[in-house]
Amino acid sequence: MDAEEKLFEAIEDEERPEVEDEENEMPMGGHQRLQRRNKAVIDKFLGKGRMMHSAVIFPEYYGELLTWALQCYIEKEEWEVIRTLKYRAPEPVYIDVGTDYDRCENLLMNGQLIVEKDDIHLIITVDLYNPFRCGNSVQVEGTARRKKEVEAFTDGVKSIAKEQNFYRGKKVEFSRHPRLLNVKDRSWESIVLNPAIKREVKANTVDFLRKGKRWAEYGIPQKRGVLLAGEPGTGKTIICKALMSEVDGITCITTNAYALSANEYITGLYEMAEDLSPCIVFIEDIDMIGLNREEYGYRSGPALISLLNVLDGVEDKQEIITVATTNNVETLDRAISQRPSRFDRVITISLPSIEERKELTNLLCQKIPIDEPIRDYIAQKTERCTPAQLQEVIYSLAIEHPVESIGVLSPYLEISKEKVDHAISKVNGRNRCHLGFDIENNHNGHNVAELNQTAVMKSD
Ligand SMILES: Nc1ncnc2c1ncn2[C@@H]1O[C@H](COP(=O)(O)OP(=O)(O)OP(=O)(O)O)[C@@H](O)[C@H]1O
Ligand SMILES: [Mg+2]
Structure with a gap:
């Protein structure tokens, strides 16, 4: 069970916060009620008097960034954490956060910190992934005479999150908990493709981003959408x-085909892309949300409409490239496939x-010893x-070649033309398998092509 599930389970029986303080965007009624459990400790620590508070509220996808920025600020400004108290759950809840490709930190997700520096006493409430409201918050409270310090604290956390955002320039899979992706480098040389197509892909993506200033001078918006x-x-x-391998230092955001149709996914995705631009957004299998609405029904309508809206609005957003993939452009909604500027x-x-097949065969046979005529x-x-x-x-x-005969009579695998014909007939005869970024996320053994087919059949 991850920290979020643990938190959710622990607070399932909690009453919903009754009063919400709209102005400060904090559930004050709920906050005061939850804080009552720590009241004795907090009153003793802060002393009596009028209190003041300031909060940092971040969107869903930035919860982990927020708690990381808080930790960085506490360390940088040398605040001493005297105690960590429970807040929504019976214990403080921690979450593992990958803050770099090879670094994972265990950070507070829900709880209250009692912090001190010189004679300044503050209470920090960390309330991430609170199921009762969207957004994540870190709230800082102190007595009214500490107004300046309270505000400096929240400003400091915000500025670390903005200036040192650990997602910037990285490869990220977008979700409520964005994940840094350690994608293995893939060279263009290992891809057998018509050179004109390779050039076209690059010109409209990485080269376009690199020459961004020139497009600005020409009055061309610094955004582009490419459908493969x-x-x-x-x-x-x-x-x-x-x-992705080619654009070191430029943020690349990939999507999860299964989450694409979830509410708010697309909007959050492009908010993050804008925040981290220059950026390339990869939407693999856009068919999941982009099927022609007239033919296949309106099931994924809200997600598609969100996508159309953000792509229209991307004009004001700068330096965002969208690369989407599809198996069948004919089945896509025309608002996607036939509308430049999206x-x-x-x-x-x-x-x-035939030349490309020869090239690919030779490439694969650099390691597999198959002689030239075969x-x-x-x-x-x-x-x-x-x-x-x-x-x-x-x-x-x-694989099917008998291992013991390798290298006995010749340095090549002994493969007859009949064996080749047989292998080809087997490959052609079976269902093609979907291969993509999210292969390990394929639930229930289905592949996306199958799921697409199911989607098509259901809406027929
Ligand atoms: N043009 C190519 N050059 C070299 N290898 C290729 C090429 N196309 C596919 N392959 C090989 O086939 C595998 C599957 O390709 P890939 O996942 O890119 O297909 P895809 O077009 O994304 O398929 P899907 O539509 O099912 O997602 C690759 O990992 C690679 O080994
Ligand atoms: Mg694919």
């Missing part, structure tokens, strides 16, 4: 990965030509295969 369309296994995801370019990734035969016979299928033909030939 192609059958499953043509290389759309690895193109995205190659783009997706300015639809780039079709076609099945590989390589040529494989390339010739895989005419309607995607690169992923061609790859599978070669892998299966290697």
